[in-house]
Amino acid sequence: MAKVAVLGYGTVGSGVVEVLDTNAAEVEKSAGEKIELKYILDLRDFPGDKHESQVVHDINVILDDPEVDVICETMGGIEPAFTFEKQALSKGKSVCTSNKELVAAHGPELVELAKANGVSYLFEASVGGGIPVLRSLNDSLKHEKIDSITGILNGTTNYILTKMDKEGIGFETVLKQAQEKGYAERNPEADVEGYDACRKIAILSSLMSGKHVDYEDIYTEGISKINIQDFEYARSLNMAIKLLAMCKRNENGFFTIVAPFLIPYENPLANVNGVFNAINVHGNMLGDVMFYGKGAGKNATASAVVADVIDMVKHKGKHIEVNMKAEKATLSPKDNAVRHFFVRVSAELEDQAREIFGSNLDVVKRNSIPNEFAFITDSISEKDFEEKLWKMDSVKGYIRLY
Amino acid sequence: MAKVAVLGYGTVGSGVVEVLDTNAAEVEKSAGEKIELKYILDLRDFPGDKHESQVVHDINVILDDPEVDVICETMGGIEPAFTFEKQALSKGKSVCTSNKELVAAHGPELVELAKANGVSYLFEASVGGGIPVLRSLNDSLKHEKIDSITGILNGTTNYILTKMDKEGIGFETVLKQAQEKGYAERNPEADVEGYDACRKIAILSSLMSGKHVDYEDIYTEGISKINIQDFEYARSLNMAIKLLAMCKRNENGFFTIVAPFLIPYENPLANVNGVFNAINVHGNMLGDVMFYGKGAGKNATASAVVADVIDMVKHKGKHIEVNMKAEKATLSPKDNAVRHFFVRVSAELEDQAREIFGSNLDVVKRNSIPNEFAFITDSISEKDFEEKLWKMDSVKGYIRLY
Incomplete structure (x- = not known):
């Protein structure tokens, strides 16, 4: 029996609890032992919630409980998540997270800290929601020389671009509709200016380079300048316009960029529409493999967190290698x-x-x-x-x- | 240091050797130890080949060598591959293969034999070439209740259907062109009648059901009756025609079928063109995830075989669980x-x-x-x-x- 704590009972955190409840039998089969939720850390109480009695307000209850093997950090943001994760790893608890801001900023040093403490740090859910791309890179494809990773990593911008293209509606109008539908945040900057995609490609680039690609070093352009006339030209050229995040290996190292690109229709990335994400990986032997799915959503993201939990339970007492070091990667100039x-x-x-x-x-x-x-x-x-x-x-x- | 033997120095077998040579450093990093090719079994000699001295003609040389940990069976066909694999597993050697005929026919009993001998039996390359779908099902997605798997699993038929659609050329003519280009066999029956896709969905269905789905129980229709007028209607309906292989969970168990289907353009499977394969997996929490790539090709397939080798080396002395039993699955009637x-x-x-x-x-x-x-x-x-x-x-x- 392995015991788990979830930090943050918001969208993803409650999804994690739901996956552990709903698929308890499958989770047990996959992990080789039962996985029990012991604590939920949140500032709020949840009277009437099935897991009300497991809610605690003090991180130290969790950190000081030697029964807790694995911690899922689903709070988001840098602090206090960063401090909590460091404390947990230092106490010999494995940590997994969906927190892309934190992983992009500090993932490599957290991997090193996990290694030093003989535990693991995984973050499948931080890129592409439920799409199992990080585990594939770290596992099935680890013997490949990865030449490039190209992704549509932000569902909100892809939804907006798809609407603009298919319905001929301008950026501002579509953005407003997306906000009304809850597909875009009230403050949409992180999505439409490419910052979210930038963090995700920083994580993928770090895995590809084995070092720390700082998201602040990545040239990033958003989609707010794209208009419906651009799409009219694009269609006449048999092309789509997509916000791509890419990392390419070249003779000098790595080059990464986030920007809108024209893509010929025959490229499968051109056909990734709506809120979907896709990540194309090119290996020297393998050629192209593409992973496709919803890049967000409570249950899909939670399912990826649970996959990490299971992996860490299966490797209890061992460090799962992740190809990242805190040493900063030098990127080729744009x-x-x-x-x-x-x-x-x-x-x-x-x-x-x-x-x-x-x-x-x-x-x-x-x-x-x-x-x-x-x-x-x-x-x-x-x-x-x-x-x-x-x-x-x-x-x-x-x-x-x- | 782990030692490997390759059975069959044909297209895939020589590809496996090439991947082990070219990516030796990455393979070692991924496996955690060096992997050395010790033997190649083939009836032929390969004078002048870099690995000439490793070629042997007698399987017993390999079976009797206690140094050999892992065997890659890349011969294809049922016999003598089946006998060799059984002998190897019984001798405590892990076996991986790209041989879909054999895995569809006897995979589940070979998994059981591996388990009984404390070794592993893996077959990533038998479905979807280099696409890491079996490992994902067996690993990242194992805690999901998989509701359905739908795939375009045969590159030859997908090439033919794509050409017929885009260029308005009839089946017989496109088939002839495909044969000239080497995309279709001289005897194209296994591809165009759906038998190849049937074997692959049998393997995926077995993994989904945890039992043995016999490919002979799967209703299978090929593409030879599809004509260019069908495509004309399809385009007017905003649909593509694809040979789909699918397995769906229903209240009575599982239903599987291989047949041409009309698919609306907005479904990503409709946009999988040419020799590409794609496999859509639907999990109860995850929703849809699609894997996409070249379903065949020497190096891609070989890369998947090597991923299995690495996995088995990492788990030396352990059985890697595969969700298949020899007990026959009962399929719902069509x-x-x-x-x-x-x-x-x-x-x-x-x-x-x-x-x-x-x-x-x-x-x-x-x-x-x-x-x-x-x-x-x-x-x-x-x-x-x-x-x-x-x-x-x-x-x-x-x-x-x-």
């Missing part, structure tokens, strides 16, 4: 990344565009979008592109091509 | 499965169709397909449908709806 760019320019600047970007530009014009045209550049570096862009009198917008 | 059907009928039979299938039929007509019409039935059981179909003077074809 400047050197080479790709095509889609650029929109006023009609009168066509000569200037040809002068700067090349005389045989690949030009796209739409009758329904008068007084302007778009073109796709040759394959050039981000730095070159930026320099050329500065030479233009003005541009109406640009999007990278995947 | 008759009770309820769904919509798409039916094509001669124009003059419209009155008869309305009489038999209901007066307010959902009729589809295409100007380009004269003298006939199609309709979609209400949701009815397979048995009802069959009985109604018998009452019609004739039908031009029918396809199930997903």
Whole structure:
């Protein structure tokens, strides 16, 4: 019998409790022993709740109980979660979490602390909700040289972009609808500016590099500048527009970026719609494998937390290796990344565009979008592109091509 | 240091050797110790091959060598693979394989034999090439009640169907092209009649039910009756046609089927094109998760075999639980499965169709397909449908709806 404490009885925490209750038999079969919920830490009381009697308000009750083997931190945010996790690991308790902010900021040092204490630190639910991508990277695919990871990691922005594309509604209107439906937060910045996707790709990049990729080092662009005319051009090019988060291995190390990209329809990432997430992993032997599912949602996320609990119970007294060290990874500068760019320019600047970007530009014009045209550049570096862009009198917008 | 033997130096077997060579450092890191190839069993010699000196012709050399911990059976076919695997397991060697025929026919008894001998029997590569779906089912998702598994499990038929849809070319012509490109066998029956997909869903269904689902009990229809007019109707309905293999849990147990299905474009399975495979797993807490990748190919399949080798080396001296028993599973009869059907009928039979299938039929007509019409039935059981179909003077074809 293994005993578990859940920190934070909010959406994910109550989901974890629900999975442990509903699937108790399957959980036991999977773990090889019964798993019992001993404590729930929360500031609130939950009178009438089935687990009312397990609620405690003092973390020390949990930390000081030698019966507790595993702690699920589902509070979110940096503090006090960070302190609680450090204390738990130092006391020889394994910790798992859905807290992407904390994992992105301090995951590698928490892995090291777990290792030093002979316990484990896992965080499957911090990326892609219930999609078992971290465990696959850490397990089935660990013998691969991973060349790249490319993901649609934020369901809110993908929902917004899909709506804009399929229904021709502008960003602000769709965002408002998403907020009304509860798909977007009242303060949507973390999603629409790409910060959430940035944290998730930081976690994936850390696993890929074996070091700590700091999310603050990742170039991040959101979707708020994308408009319905961009989609009209995209459709005429047989492409979708998606907020991609990617990490690529190159000769100098790793390059990571979060930005909207044009993706040809034949790429499966182009067909990931609505609130779904997808993560494509490319291994040197394996080629491409893609994982797809709902990237959020109470029960899916909770199921991933429980998968970590089971893994830690199965490995009680052992440290489960996670390919991350606290040493900071050096990322290749964005400047050197080479790709095509889609650029929109006023009609009168066509000569200037040809002068700067090349005389045989690949030009796209739409009758329904008068007084302007778009073109796709040759394959050039981000730095070159930026320099050329500065030479233009003005541009109406640009999007990278995947 | 763990020592491995590969049985069969064909496509997959040589791929396994290549993965062990190319990714030796990653393999060692993942397994926690060095993995050395000690023997290759093959009838042929391979003069000049890097591993020439490791080739042996007598299985007993391998079976009698106590240093060999793990055997990769990549010969294919039932015999002598079955005998070799049984001998190896009985001698306390773990076995992994890419051999779907053998796993579908005898997998569960081989799992039991492995368990009885305290070793492991794994077969990740037998379904979906390099896609880590079996390990996920057996590991990350084991605490879920899996309600259904639906897959596009055969790359050849998916290539053919995709070509027919996108290029409007008939089945026979596309098949011939696929054979010329090496995507289809000279004798394409196993692929186009659904037998290959049937074996793979038998393996997945066995894992889902915990028993042995006999592939001979699975109702299987191939794609040879699908024609380009079916695709024309399908496109007008915003649907794709895919060969699906599925296993669903119902109140009486499990129902499994392999057949072409019409799938709405908004379902991600509809967008799995070309030689790609995809497997959608639905768990009671998790909801849908889809795994996507190339379902075949030397290195991808070999990478999955090596993942099994690593897992077995990590669990040396232990049996890795696999949710399968030799006891035969009882499948629900096909008759009770309820769904919509798409039916094509001669124009003059419209009155008869309305009489038999209901007066307010959902009729589809295409100007380009004269003298006939199609309709979609209400949701009815397979048995009802069959009985109604018998009452019609004739039908031009029918396809199930997903």
